[in-house]
Structure formats: C-alpha cells, structure tokens
Amino acid sequence: MENVVIKGRGAIPGKASGHALVCPSSITGWGGIDPVSGVIKEYDNVNKGESIKDRILVMPGSKGSNGWSCYFSVTRTSGAAPRGFLFTNVDSSCAVAAVCLKIPTVVDFPSSSDPCLVIENGDYVEMDGGTGEVTITKNPS
Amino acid sequence: MIKLTPEEEQTLSGRYGILRQKALENIVSYAEVLGARELCKVTKATVFCGRHEYLDACGKDDFDEVFSRAQLGSDETVKFDSLYPSCHVQSCVGPCEDKKNREFRQSDALFTVNRHYLDRAKEAGVTIVGTCSPYLNGWIPIPGEHFVTTESGMTILGNSLWGACCNSDGIEAAFWSAICGRTPLWGKHTREGRRGNVRVRVDASPKSPVDWDIMGKTIGDRLPVNAVPVITVDFSQVSFNNLRQFVTAIAVSSNCEMCHIPGVTYDARSEAEAFAGKIPSYSIDISVDDMNRTYEKICTPKSGKVGLVSLGCPHYDIYQIKKAVDYLKGRKVAPGVNFQIWTTYPIKAVAEANGYLDAIREAGGDIYTGTCPTTIGRVFLEQFEGLVFDSVKQSGSVRSSVSAPNYIGDMERCLDAAVSGVWKEDYRWKMS
Known part of the structure; x- marks a missing residue:
C-alpha cells in the first residue's frame, strides 16, 4: 500500500482518522444532506446516497445557500457527524461548520497537493488538525 | 492571535452576560479558522428564526436547549434573550406560512411550536419579517457597512450592487454576530477580498x-x-x-x-x-x-401534468405581482392546480389595497408570506405530480427533496401552465 503525505493549514486542532469521502464539487447548502442520517441528498452530487457519518469529508469549500454550515453542525447532536474536515481552501461557510462541529479541520492546501485531487473515496486518512499534516493510505483492503 | 478591542475583551470576560460572551467566543474561533487578525462591527443582520426542519436532528423542541446546541454549539443551555444594541436584526424566512399551516400539510403542533420560537426571537429583539428579501422592507446596507445575513442572494446583492460588506457565514454565525455585534474582518469585509x-x-x-x-x-x-x-x-x-x-x-x-x-x-x-x-x-x-x-439539465423534458405553480423566489415585489395579475386578465387556474405567489407582509398589504390579492384569489390562487415551498419542505412538496417555478434557486432546492417533474420558465409561461394545468413543450425556455 502506498502512503502519501500532504500538508495544509491546521485550523481546528485534534487528530482524526477514517475513510475519505471526496466531494470535488462540494455539497450544496440547504438540503444537500439529511442531518439525521448524514446521507447526501443533493440531486446531482457524485456521492448522492453516501453518508458523511464517521468519514473524513474532503471538499474544495462550501457551495450554495448560506444555510450550509447548519446542516453539518446539527449532526453533532444527531450522531451523524464526519470525523474530520479537509477543505482545499477555507471560506466563511466551511469555517463556521468547522467551528460548530469542533472536529479536526485542515484548510488552505497548496495547489500542488489539493486534497480533492490527491485523495479518492475510500482511501484511509489520518489527519492532524494542529500541524495540518494529512497521511493518506491508498487503496486499503 | 486575534487583536481585540477593550470592549471585546470585556465581552469575553463575561461583563455583558454569558450569551454575548458565548457568541463572541464563537466569532473569535471562527476568525482563527479563517486566519483573520481582527474583528469588525456589524450593524445589520438577518437571522434564521423558527422551528425549521433541520432542527429535527437535535431530537427535542425546548427552545433554549435547541438554540444553545444548534446555534451556539454549546452543551450548556444559554437563554437567547438579547441582541447587540446597535445592530438592526430582522428574521429571514421561517418554516411556516404566516397564518396557514394545514393547507401546507403542516401539523398544528409544528405551527404552535414555530410560533413560540418566533415569539422568543421577537422577545430577544429580532423584528419578525419572514423574508429572503429584507431590502423590500427597507433593510438596505449602505456602501462599506458590515452586515451579516442568512440569505445567499442578499449576501451577493449587498456586496455587489450596494458596496456593503458581507461573507456567507451561515445561520449560526449570523446569530453570533447579531448577539455580539462583531464578525471576522476577512473576505468581503476587506478590500483585498473584494x-x-x-x-x-x-x-x-x-x-x-x-x-x-x-x-x-x-x-x-x-x-x-x-x-x-x-x-x-x-x-x-x-x-x-x-x-x-x-x-x-x-x-x-x-x-x-x-x-x-x-x-x-x-x-x-x-x-x-x-x-x-x-x-x-x-x-x-x-x-x-x-x-x-x-x-x-435542470428542466424536466417533455410535457406533463402540473400540480404546483409557485412564483416569488426571491420574494416578489409589488410590480411583479401586478404583472402577474395583468397577464392573467381574469383567467382562472385549472382545477387541481395549487397556484401561489410568495412575497413579504407589507407587499401583500399593498397588493390587497390595490385589488391584486383579490384578483389572484379570484383566479384560484393566493398570495403567501413568511416562507416558501422549499423551506416548508417535503411534507408539502411530495403530493404534487408536477412542479413549476420561475426560479433556478427554488427549482434546484426542491429537486433535492422530491423527484417529481420540475419545470422552469418565465412568469408568463408559469401562469400559462397554471391556467392549462399542463406544462407544454412550447413553454420551454430557449435563449435566442
């Protein structure tokens, strides 16, 4: 198995690990996910039907309605939260989601190591929200 | 490290109460995630009030408990009872129409708990207006003014057309800013970010x-x-x-x-x-x-039966309502078609004063306030065989909730569909 290490800016400290869910076109705000189950509902999302629960959620940033962070933040109480966030570039909506969920978060990766391009669905990711270091194990069994 | 003013330091020390303290703690954390160095003062806010469907995830209805968990991210229950004194705060759309719930298939219990949520926001100082278009009520930020809003259309309009300053933030951060009067000096609040x-x-x-x-x-x-x-x-x-x-x-x-x-x-x-x-x-x-x-890609192909025709996303102004009345010219909508126009409370009052409300009702439709179909949600939308909108935003939000045929067109084609009861191939839009 191949290990890849990339580094961004640590935004919310803490360590997390899990299988990646990569949404290269993000997930739309207002109704993009079911916050009770964590399942993606967005009609044209490549991961429609997948759940964000216990995943390392990888997105370029936010998309759509200002009602974006709220769908993620209430997963804290429903138990459907992801374990960590990796955002290619921070923006205001994804920053609020990270603050509300209080899960390890790494943002602002250099263009040469965009996590949306480096990481694939199912890769095993270990991340440190303090140092910004992200270790990816490709194609785990 | 965020540079704070003496007032901000005092707020964090609890001098102005635990609610403002928690709100500013969140704003400081938010600023740190963004990489901001300081905060700026917010003088206008719209906030998302009411017992919205996404709050089901909290598993309870007690207002203060839900507000603390969902909006403040706090396991400790904190009473929402005040806003920052110099910040003008209005509510965005709620989950229920102003006066009606049963025709939207919403329970009396939801309507009652939602009314309680809105009353609690009102007691804290929020003016309840229930619109995505606060500018129709005179809530218009001026160039350089820092504002927060829960409406994406208002964010981009305020930044672009009016030269005011706002980030997309989110529902929680809009509450934090309305309570503590601050937001991170970052993004569209800075010259470089614009x-x-x-x-x-x-x-x-x-x-x-x-x-x-x-x-x-x-x-x-x-x-x-x-x-x-x-x-x-x-x-x-x-x-x-x-x-x-x-x-x-x-x-x-x-x-x-x-x-x-x-x-x-x-x-x-x-x-x-x-x-x-x-x-x-x-x-x-x-x-x-x-x-x-x-x-x-976004308009269902071919003809189809229509169940709902909804206009007013963003909420219509009075001239759009007049235009709809003029186009209908006394025609009536087909039996079985639910025809709606969405607007703000004062615009509806003006429509009534000018006879437009009666004209829409005589046609078989109605004018509604306080919310919109996608905010009401699946419970209302799932009954319809075909849905017609004059808005990419409404159409797209609805498509994630229900899979019924979903048509988009100009107001005139939507009204034709309401009258005929069918979306026809020749109603389809094409750019010439």
Missing part, C-alpha cells in the same frame, strides 16, 4: 428574468472556489429584478459572494478597476449554447 480574480465573458443579450437566471447558474456552475467574477455581457436590459435573479443564481450554484459588473455594480467602474491592476487567475467564456445546455 478584488476580482476571475474574468467572465458572456456572448449573449439576456432580456427576460429567466435569461438572467439561467445565465447566473451557467456562470456559477463554472466558477472556481472563492471566485470574485468580473462579468462582461450585454447589460442593456438590466433591471433590479433581473439583477437579483441573476446574482442569486450565481450564489446558489457556487460559493461566490460577490461579483463585479463594471458600470452596474458599486465597487468598480471598469474591468481594470475591478481587478485592481492584477491579472485574473482564471477566465471563463459563456455562450448561448452553454446556457441552453444548462436549462436542458
């Missing part, structure tokens, strides 16, 4: 509102993250309503919070001024064919 970084050229002459709507989505779908597009197109047919339709469609299909339209929007008179002397990192060319392809 600089154009993407050139967009559109080879088209948009005229009707749906032309502008589809053009907005076509641009938004192609924008990179954190884009501030500088858009060149034939703006000879621009109007306020075309512009708000256009920028709202950009906002909901990207994370764009601001655009420059040299000669139209506030910050820049020319492309060069919009880019502030820097070379854009990205260029996008949009053609009529691109716009037609966008429409084909």
Whole structure:
C-alpha cells in the first residue's frame, strides 16, 4: 500500500482518522444532506446516497445557500457527524461548520497537493488538525 | 492571535452576560479558522428564526436547549434573550406560512411550536419579517457597512450592487454576530477580498428574468472556489429584478459572494478597476449554447401534468405581482392546480389595497408570506405530480427533496401552465 503525505493549514486542532469521502464539487447548502442520517441528498452530487457519518469529508469549500454550515453542525447532536474536515481552501461557510462541529479541520492546501485531487473515496486518512499534516493510505483492503 | 478591542475583551470576560460572551467566543474561533487578525462591527443582520426542519436532528423542541446546541454549539443551555444594541436584526424566512399551516400539510403542533420560537426571537429583539428579501422592507446596507445575513442572494446583492460588506457565514454565525455585534474582518469585509480574480465573458443579450437566471447558474456552475467574477455581457436590459435573479443564481450554484459588473455594480467602474491592476487567475467564456445546455439539465423534458405553480423566489415585489395579475386578465387556474405567489407582509398589504390579492384569489390562487415551498419542505412538496417555478434557486432546492417533474420558465409561461394545468413543450425556455 502506498502512503502519501500532504500538508495544509491546521485550523481546528485534534487528530482524526477514517475513510475519505471526496466531494470535488462540494455539497450544496440547504438540503444537500439529511442531518439525521448524514446521507447526501443533493440531486446531482457524485456521492448522492453516501453518508458523511464517521468519514473524513474532503471538499474544495462550501457551495450554495448560506444555510450550509447548519446542516453539518446539527449532526453533532444527531450522531451523524464526519470525523474530520479537509477543505482545499477555507471560506466563511466551511469555517463556521468547522467551528460548530469542533472536529479536526485542515484548510488552505497548496495547489500542488489539493486534497480533492490527491485523495479518492475510500482511501484511509489520518489527519492532524494542529500541524495540518494529512497521511493518506491508498487503496486499503 | 486575534487583536481585540477593550470592549471585546470585556465581552469575553463575561461583563455583558454569558450569551454575548458565548457568541463572541464563537466569532473569535471562527476568525482563527479563517486566519483573520481582527474583528469588525456589524450593524445589520438577518437571522434564521423558527422551528425549521433541520432542527429535527437535535431530537427535542425546548427552545433554549435547541438554540444553545444548534446555534451556539454549546452543551450548556444559554437563554437567547438579547441582541447587540446597535445592530438592526430582522428574521429571514421561517418554516411556516404566516397564518396557514394545514393547507401546507403542516401539523398544528409544528405551527404552535414555530410560533413560540418566533415569539422568543421577537422577545430577544429580532423584528419578525419572514423574508429572503429584507431590502423590500427597507433593510438596505449602505456602501462599506458590515452586515451579516442568512440569505445567499442578499449576501451577493449587498456586496455587489450596494458596496456593503458581507461573507456567507451561515445561520449560526449570523446569530453570533447579531448577539455580539462583531464578525471576522476577512473576505468581503476587506478590500483585498473584494478584488476580482476571475474574468467572465458572456456572448449573449439576456432580456427576460429567466435569461438572467439561467445565465447566473451557467456562470456559477463554472466558477472556481472563492471566485470574485468580473462579468462582461450585454447589460442593456438590466433591471433590479433581473439583477437579483441573476446574482442569486450565481450564489446558489457556487460559493461566490460577490461579483463585479463594471458600470452596474458599486465597487468598480471598469474591468481594470475591478481587478485592481492584477491579472485574473482564471477566465471563463459563456455562450448561448452553454446556457441552453444548462436549462436542458435542470428542466424536466417533455410535457406533463402540473400540480404546483409557485412564483416569488426571491420574494416578489409589488410590480411583479401586478404583472402577474395583468397577464392573467381574469383567467382562472385549472382545477387541481395549487397556484401561489410568495412575497413579504407589507407587499401583500399593498397588493390587497390595490385589488391584486383579490384578483389572484379570484383566479384560484393566493398570495403567501413568511416562507416558501422549499423551506416548508417535503411534507408539502411530495403530493404534487408536477412542479413549476420561475426560479433556478427554488427549482434546484426542491429537486433535492422530491423527484417529481420540475419545470422552469418565465412568469408568463408559469401562469400559462397554471391556467392549462399542463406544462407544454412550447413553454420551454430557449435563449435566442
């Protein structure tokens, strides 16, 4: 198995690990996910039907309605939260989601190591929200 | 490390109470995640009040408990009972129509608990207006004013057209700012964050509102993250309503919070001024064919029976309502069609005073306030065989909730569909 290490800016400290869910076109705000189950509902999302629960959620940033962070933040109480966030570039909506969920978060990766391009669905990711270091194990069994 | 003023330090020490303290703690954490160095003072806010469906995830109804967990991110229950004194705060859309719930298949229990949530917000100082279009009620930020809003269309309109300053933040952060009067000095609150970084050229002459709507989505779908597009197109047919339709469609299909339209929007008179002397990192060319392809992707093909025709996303102004009345000319909607126009409380009152409300009711429809179909949710939408909207935003939000045929067209074609009870092939939009 191949290990890849990339580094961004640590935004919310803490360590997390899990299988990646990569949404290269993000997930739309207002109704993009079911916050009770964590399942993606967005009609044209490549991961429609997948759940964000216990995943390392990888997105370029936010998309759509200002009602974006709220769908993620209430997963804290429903138990459907992801374990960590990796955002290619921070923006205001994804920053609020990270603050509300209080899960390890790494943002602002250099263009040469965009996590949306480096990481694939199912890769095993270990991340440190303090140092910004992200270790990816490709194609785990 | 965030540089704080003495007042902010005192707020964090608890001098102004635990609610303001918690709100500012969150704003400081938010600023740290963004990489901001200081905060700025917020003087206008819209907040998302009411017992919205997404709050089901909290598993309870007690207002203070839900507010603390969902909006403050706090396991400790904190009473929401005040706002920052100099911040003017209005409510965005709620989950229920102002007076009616059963015709939207919402329970009396939900209507009652929602009313309680709105009353609690009102007691804390929020003016309940229930609209996505606060400017229709005179809530208009001026150039350079820092504001927060829970409405993406308001964010991009305020930044672009009025030269005011706002990030997309989110529902929780809008409450934090309304309570502590601060937001991170970052992004669209700074000169650098407002600089154009993407050139967009559109080879088209948009005229009707749906032309502008589809053009907005076509641009938004192609924008990179954190884009501030500088858009060149034939703006000879621009109007306020075309512009708000256009920028709202950009906002909901990207994370764009601001655009420059040299000669139209506030910050820049020319492309060069919009880019502030820097070379854009990205260029996008949009053609009529691109716009037609966008429409084909989002409007269900072929003819179909219609169950719901909903107009007013963003909420209609009085002239749009008058235009609908004039176009109907006394015709009635087909049996079985639910025909709705959504607007604000004062606009509905003006519509009533001018006889437009009676005209819409005589046609078999009604004018509603306080919310919109997608905010009410699946419980209402799932009953309809076919859905007709004059808005990319409403149509797209609804499509994630229900899979019924979903048609988009200009107001006139939507009204034709309401009268005939059928969406016909020749109602389909095509950019010429």
